[in-house]
Amino acid sequence: MTAKTSAKTIPPWLPRQTLLAKSFHWINLISLFLMLTSGLQIYNANPVFGGRAGWQIPPVFALGGWLAGGRHWHFAAMWLFSLNLLWYGLYVLISRRWRHRFVGTNDLKALQRSRNPQRRIYAWHRIAYTIIVPILLLAILTGIGMYKPAQFPWIVDMFGSWQALRIVHFSSVPIVVLFAIAHSWLGLKAGGSRLLESMFW
Amino acid sequence: MGLIRVPQSQFNRRQFLQVSGLSSLSFLLGGCGGPLFEDIVGKVSEPLNQRVETLLFQPRKLVPEFPLEAIEPEALIVNSFRGNPVIDQRAFRLIIDGEVNHPLSLSMADIQQLPLTSMVIRHVCVEGWAAIVRWGGVRLQELVALAQPKPEVKYVYFQSADGYYGSWDLPSALHPQTLMAYQKNGEPLPIENGAPLRLASPVKLGYKQSKWVTRITLMSQLGHVKGYWEDQGYEWFAGL
Numbered sequence: 001m002t003a004k005t006s007a008k009t010i011p012p013w014l015p016r017q018t019l020l021a022k023s024f025h026w027i028n029l030i031s032l033f034l035m036l037t038s039g040l041q042i043y044n045a046n047p048v049f050g051g052r053a054g055w056q057i058p059p060v061f062a063l064g065g066w067l068a069g070g071r072h073w074h075f076a077a078m079w080l081f082s083l084n085l086l087w088y089g090l091y092v093l094i095s096r097r098w099r100h101r102f103v104g105t106n107d108l109k110a111l112q113r114s115r116n117p118q119r120r121i122y123a124w125h126r127i128a129y130t131i132i133v134p135i136l137l138l139a140i141l142t143g144i145g146m147y148k149p150a151q152f153p154w155i156v157d158m159f160g161s162w163q164a165l166r167i168v169h170f171s172s173v174p175i176v177v178l179f180a181i182a183h184s185w186l187g188l189k190a191g192g193s194r195l196l197e198s199m200f201w
Numbered sequence: 202m203g204l205i206r207v208p209q210s211q212f213n214r215r216q217f218l219q220v221s222g223l224s225s226l227s228f229l230l231g232g233c234g235g236p237l238f239e240d241i242v243g244k245v246s247e248p249l250n251q252r253v254e255t256l257l258f259q260p261r262k263l264v265p266e267f268p269l270e271a272i273e274p275e276a277l278i279v280n281s282f283r284g285n286p287v288i289d290q291r292a293f294r295l296i297i298d299g300e301v302n303h304p305l306s307l308s309m310a311d312i313q314q315l316p317l318t319s320m321v322i323r324h325v326c327v328e329g330w331a332a333i334v335r336w337g338g339v340r341l342q343e344l345v346a347l348a349q350p351k352p353e354v355k356y357v358y359f360q361s362a363d364g365y366y367g368s369w370d371l372p373s374a375l376h377p378q379t380l381m382a383y384q385k386n387g388e389p390l391p392i393e394n395g396a397p398l399r400l401a402s403p404v405k406l407g408y409k410q411s412k413w414v415t416r417i418t419l420m421s422q423l424g425h426v427k428g429y430w431e432d433q434g435y436e437w438f439a440g441l
Contacts, residue, residue, distance in 0.1 A: 045328035052278070067327065068434035069239025075436075076246035149325060150264040150404050150441040151257050162323065162331040 017198050020091055025199050027084040034077035036173055037063035041070025048163075048170045075147075082140050102130040118190070125186035132179045139172035243434060251438045258440050260372040264403040267321040267333050272386055276332030277324060279393045282429060286362040286413050290397050295344075295381075299358070299418035302349040309397050313383065315339040320378055322403035324410075325441055327430075336401035337384030342375045345419065353421040359400065360416040367411050367428035371419075373440065376404050381414065406439040 017025075041062035047054025064070030092098045107123035114120055145155030145165050159165040187196050290309055297305040319337040345357075357374040359367050373379065382401040383390050390396040395412025402410060408430045431437045 042329060046330045064239050072239050072243035075250050076242045148441060153265050
């Protein structure tokens, strides 16, 4: 029922995405899935919390079969993930989408003043997908710090210690999972299944 | 109003297909299919990663060291592949051979007469943990120089008393902080850490840092047998 009413209220221009936006979305989704699951495989070799005796991730969520396989997947997906994010950055910059794509003062004002629930959902949604960009960049930065600590020792120093670096890198896992849930839910609330599907097909 | 309210199912066909698609994908990748794909993924991406790693690696640039207070004596976990070998330190010989003009057979006394280099570095394990350790020993580049390698030499093979084996690229082996160590945290190297002689370096992952090294062979070609872990699928370059 909700899907029907919201479909009516969406202006016909809303659920149309460019092919570039769709492909970014797809590659991001797939590469993040590979990064997360292979990362959990690596995590299990020496859990960030508790070392060898630490709590293990059930193998069903861990990609790669064993540590070497998890690392192969992680470092292969790394290229897909980071190059995809790079070209998205260029796309947003060149197409000047950065000016109205992300959260702005109008959204913050809407959250404080607007009584229109749809407008508030819209503002929350923009906050969610604006915040995830620096978090993904932070995940890449901490990842480089762990992958190449001899070449980029300043990254490790920036976070204080090796363990702090691991915690920050690992924290991207629950954050991305929560984001995926919030993003889909808010997207559905903001534009119904038509908006949701427009990001894929 | 009924007493029992049956919630309306919000799970339609499309969502079911999406969820089942994702879960079967994770089953395929994470469960039974993993070992099958990981090999292909590794073979496809490793050459690219290695090229970037080699490009990033600066053979002369020193990795920043730590002050003595930073040493974490408890953090260095012992990872052995077959337990500790029994070595008579007085009878011990380090062989350096291969494509060299001057093959060597050195006793520990010979090695300890060479200049002692000490460094406090972060030892990083492939498992994700790291420990700051002070290693003391002789620079591998000094041993290699004594053996006078032929110009075509590109790789260094290491053989250990416990049967472990590994190979390095020459530039990483000649890095000024790559040591054949016989001291750990200012004390003689313990048996479980590789006594009498082990590799220690801030530029390679822990599994490249062979313990109980007995033979160093300089080669121009990398054979099919690259290393104990590498032959099972671990990355060969493993640079930090």
